[in-house]
């Protein structure tokens with residue numbers, strides 16, 4: 001594979017680059033290539049002529065998208081279609097990532113690829129628009145929806161990894177209140193990268209849901225991390241907070257967003273929560 005990875009300094013981007021190693025013909029973050037800069041994007045892709053383009057770039061601030069809707073649409077909808085067009089021009093496969101926020105979270109059962117989207121906020125709308133434009137493009141594409149990505153080093157837009165922020169606050173003895181009314185399938189970025197690359201190697205095209213199995217609320221996730229990292233240096237465990245997200249409202253625990261997928265089962269896929277928590281960057285295994 002001759003891969004080009006944009007948004008390469010994000011959680012997923014970093015793991016894609018690590019995993020692909022010498023198969024990466026070009027990679028860069030926003031400083032090297034702003035995906036909304038059409039001239040720069042077309043010039044890099046024409047020069048590199050990859051056979052697969054991975055898009056790790058995204059505007060990911062769920063609440064922020066309400067006030068920065070134009071920016072969210074630019075990065076999450078316009079840029080992917082430009083990348084898809086360029087992929088078509090050079091004959092590359094375009095691999096794009098989307099989110100469970102394109103659903104309203106109220107299905108009462110796991111979401112399948114064929115379920116009808118119904119985003120509740122501007123972030124979900126921007127990601128859904130990106131999906132639609134990529135699907136309508138003439139590019140060969142693989143579209144991967146995922147949920148609650150967490151990785152080594154965390155998400156810069158959100159101020160680091162969720163778990164690292166939780167553990168830092170616990171160590172400092174600050175009281176923790178974590179939302180308990182939204183349920184996700186926490187997905188470990190290295191697992192997501194490996195699954196997406198495996199799909200590419202298997203020749204998959206079209207839409208796939210990929211997430212680590214199992215689901216939990218952010219509060220359960222924080223409690224488990226807190227326990228696993230060892231109670232010694234944490235004075236207080238996280239308390240549940242009921243205030244729903246300004247944008248989404250509650251996603252009740254009774255309605256888990258798990259992701260049975262058309263993707264073939266992959267060796268080593270385990271519950272994201274447990275796998276991620278075993279990693280040194282998040283906390284030592286008990």
Ligand SMILES: NC(=O)c1ccc[n+]([C@@H]2O[C@H](COP(=O)([O-])OP(=O)(O)OC[C@H]3O[C@@H](n4cnc5c(N)ncnc54)[C@H](OP(=O)(O)O)[C@@H]3O)[C@@H](O)[C@H]2O)c1
Nearest residue numbers: 007009010011012030034035057058097099146148149156
């Ligand atoms: N994180 C989640 O919980 C989650 C859940 C479901 C789906 N997803 C999807 O999974 C994919 C990967 O997410 P992630 O967690 O790896 O996100 P991430 O850590 O926030 O990484 C996104 C990267 O995109 C970069 N970026 C933003 N605007 C850009 C631009 N105009 N040009 C180039 N790069 C730009 C960011 O750079 P800066 O750091 O400079 O802003 C950041 O490095 C995304 O499509 C996301 O929507 C994520």
